Amino acid sequence: xxxxxxxxxxxxxxxxxxxxxxxxxxxxxxxxxxxxxxxxxxxxxxxxxxxxxxxxxxxxxxxxxxxxxxxxxxxxxxxxxxxxxxxxxxxxxxxxxxxxxxxxxxxxxxxxxxxxxxxxxxxxxxxxxxxxxxxxxxxxxxxxxxxxxxxxxxxxxxxxxxxxxxxxxxxxxxxxxxxxxxxxxxxxxxxxxxxxxxxxxxxxxxxxxxxxxxxxxxxxxxxxxxxxxxxxxxxxxxxxxxxxxxxxxxxxxxxxxxxxxxxxxxxxxxxxxxxxxxxxxxxxxxxxxxxxxxxxxxxxxxxxxxxxxxxxxxxxxxxxxxxxxxxxxxxxxxxxxxxxxxxxxxxxxxxxxxxxxxxxxxxxxxxxxxxxxxxxxxxxxxxxxxxxxxxxxxxxxxxxxxxxxxxxxxxxxxxxxxxxxxxxxxxxxxxxxxxxxxxxxxxxxxxxxxxxxxxxxxxxxxxxxxxxxxxxxxxxxxxxxxxxxxxxxxxxxxxxxxxxxxxxxxxx
Amino acid sequence: xxxxxxxxxxxxxxxxxxxxxxxxxxxxxxxxxxxxxxxxxxxxxxxxxxxxxxxxxxxxxxxxxxxxxxxxxxxxxxxxxxxxxxxxxxxxxxxxxxxxxxxxxxxxxxxxxxxxxxxxxxxxxxxxxxxxxxxxxxx
Numbered sequence: 341x342x343x344x345x346x347x348x349x350x351x352x353x354x355x356x357x358x359x360x361x362x363x364x365x366x367x368x369x370x371x372x373x374x375x376x377x378x379x380x381x382x383x384x385x386x387x388x389x390x391x392x393x394x395x396x397x398x399x400x401x402x403x404x405x406x407x408x409x410x411x412x413x414x415x416x417x418x419x420x421x422x423x424x425x426x427x428x429x430x431x432x433x434x435x436x437x438x439x440x441x442x443x444x445x446x447x448x449x450x451x452x453x454x455x456x457x458x459x460x461x462x463x464x465x466x467x468x469x470x471x472x473x474x475x476x477x478x479x480x481x482x483x484x485x486x487x488x489x490x491x492x493x494x495x496x497x498x499x500x501x502x503x504x505x506x507x508x509x510x511x512x513x514x515x516x517x518x519x520x521x522x523x524x525x526x527x528x529x530x531x532x533x534x535x536x537x538x539x540x541x542x543x544x545x546x547x548x549x550x551x552x553x554x555x556x557x558x559x560x561x562x563x564x565x566x567x568x569x570x571x572x573x574x575x576x577x578x579x580x581x582x583x584x585x586x587x588x589x590x591x592x593x594x595x596x597x598x599x600x601x602x603x604x605x606x607x608x609x610x611x612x613x614x615x616x617x618x619x620x621x622x623x624x625x626x627x628x629x630x631x632x633x634x635x636x637x638x639x640x641x642x643x644x645x646x647x648x649x650x651x652x653x654x655x656x657x658x659x660x661x662x663x664x665x666x667x668x669x670x671x672x673x674x675x676x677x678x679x680x681x682x683x684x685x686x687x688x689x690x691x692x693x694x695x696x697x698x699x700x701x702x703x704x705x706x707x708x709x710x711x712x713x714x715x716x717x718x719x720x721x722x723x724x725x726x727x728x729x730x731x732x733x734x735x736x737x738x739x740x741x742x743x744x745x746x747x748x749x750x751x752x753x754x755x756x757x758x759x760x761x762x763x764x765x766x767x768x769x770x771x772x773x774x775x776x777x778x779x780x781x782x783x784x785x786x787x788x789x790x791x792x793x794x795x796x797x798x799x800x801x802x803x804x805x806x807x808x809x810x811x812x813x814x815x816x817x818x819x820x821x822x823x824x825x826x827x828x829x830x831x832x833x834x835x836x837x838x839x840x841x842x843x844x845x846x847x848x
Numbered sequence: 849x850x851x852x853x854x855x856x857x858x859x860x861x862x863x864x865x866x867x868x869x870x871x872x873x874x875x876x877x878x879x880x881x882x883x884x885x886x887x888x889x890x891x892x893x894x895x896x897x898x899x900x901x902x903x904x905x906x907x908x909x910x911x912x913x914x915x916x917x918x919x920x921x922x923x924x925x926x927x928x929x930x931x932x933x934x935x936x937x938x939x940x941x942x943x944x945x946x947x948x949x950x951x952x953x954x955x956x957x958x959x960x961x962x963x964x965x966x967x968x969x970x971x972x973x974x975x976x977x978x979x980x981x982x983x984x985x986x987x
Contacts, residue, residue: 530944597851
């Protein structure tokens with residue numbers, strides 16, 4: 341028996357005998373003439389609950405966490421979600437009979453109580469591929485999350501995961517560049533890339549801003565980054581920023597002999613403005629541009645196509661996602677957003693640090709990273725991954741770890757996040773007591789020392805502090821970084837964790 | 849200056865023993881190690897000269913170290929790097945690359961600025977070394 345075999349923890353809930361029976365009910369679908377009699381009919385009788393349905397390889401499957409209002413039958417609630425996210429409305433309509441309605445109805449085929457969460461249910465819903473437009477996240481999301489989240493019979497609803505069939509994956513461009521080509525273009529192999537977000541976020545003039553970029557890149561970082569809300573404000577027009585940043589990038593490149601980049605944020609009020617900014621970034625020779633998640637799915641897909649046409653790496657800052665990803669009972673899980681963004685075609689996506697200042701428990705974060713980077717994701721309930729997902733050679737997306745991390749955590753970061761990741765030390769670079777260059781050097785030396793040790797087969801996680809201390813003997817900036825941030829950790833309880841935990845299995 | 853391309857350029861130069869351990873790591877991953885050299889380390893110079901073919905089917909790092917010795921004898925005052933190539937599906941690219949030899953003096957690069965329309969500047973990075981013809985650089 342595989343060691344990681346999972347036995348879902350048994351629900352300790354208030355589940356009643358009655359509920360238990362309902363879980364196992366067969367189809368209640370009313371067929372023929374009776375089905376179309378005018379009036380209101382329960383969703384589970386209209387064909388949206390089909391426990392015998394076996395999803396087709398080409399179906400899109402969505403897993404929802406459903407919290408019905410008190411007294412609402414969970415099967416009916418799940419069927420309602422299936423109905424309202426596909427063909428149904430609140431009453432029977434005869435015009436269904438002009439269509440191949442049975443094909444177009446989403447079918448809830450499985451409802452499980454959520455382990456250790458009384459009143460919550462996982463509903464598996466299958467959607468026929470013909471319900472969706474090729475290559476459109478806007479259409480996919482409008483269908484799946486467009487209508488159901490405010491539905492009155494539900495207290496809360498969360499889209500936990502989706503299985504995207506190969507037939508649908510293949511209609512998307514995918515990441516404009518991908519990890520492999522990004523590494524080839526940047527000429528950087530075998531280690532995480534290093535970045536930093538320019539701080540302070542707001543108020544620097546273009547010239548001062550470029551200074552920070554130059555110092556950080558010259559000191560040893562591969563990338564610097566605009567923050568999500570750096571667009572074009574009174575203190576710094578976007579053209580000023582782009583011009584000074586590219587002076588900094590080129591100067592640092594010549595000083596080090598390495599390819600460097602700075603994520604120029606082209607986020608703006610209109611597509612026309614974004615294209616204008618992206619064109620200017622290209623004209624100046626930037627290798628990378630950046631957008632914010634808040635520009636919307638269609639704008640993201642447009643920029644991904646632009647990036648592919650113009651040999652540009654596309655960085656996505658997930659600005660705003662926590663408004664709907666963070667709470668466990670309601671919203672959309674970030675693993676779904678990550679899947680959509682891989683389809684949409686961004687190259688970089690912020691996906692959590694585990695150890696830093698922002699939300700993210702290790703197992704859930706691992707699930708996000710796998711979704712970004714692997715060609716095939718097997719079910720891993722302990723990481724919150726509910727479906728096998730075949731990416732069909734769609735490019736890999738580089739996850740970015742940013743927010744409250746520093747050189748002293750290098751061994752933990754490498755252990756949690758692996759090698760194909762961008763580690764962004766903003767404060768951890770710019771806040772260095774000896775200056776920005778020293779901060780960058782400290783991070784780079786810590787990283788290289790850790791990779792060297794890992795490749796030599798050392799137990800780098802356990803020996804991490806020792807490895808760093810040794811590297812600091814010949815690197816004063818690292819020594820000073822370790823001293824300044826030695827006790828900084830962010831240990832808070834996560835608001836979102838997997839519902840399944842690995843249970844040691846009996847040897848067979 | 850010090851060219852900081854490759855995975856370990858910010859550390860003190862690796863000893864042969866350290867290099868050998870990195871090579872062994874690559875071989876155990878099933879990657880083929882390749883020795884390359886150049887006298888033009890321009891950051892966009894992707895194709896360094898190959899010292900023979902990538903060493904496929906090798907088990908022991910000693911084989912690479914012997915070749916590296918030979919390469920150093922001929923190109924000891926050039927840049928030499930080791931690259932490990934992974935042919936597995938979906939990668940089919942370099943997985944680790946690091947410099948193992950440098951010229952005694954690294955002259956670095958000149959940044960040329962051409963002022964264009966508006967405030968736009970067109971930048972060109974030039975290796976000082978290429979002021980001399982190939983083969984005659986670094987004395």
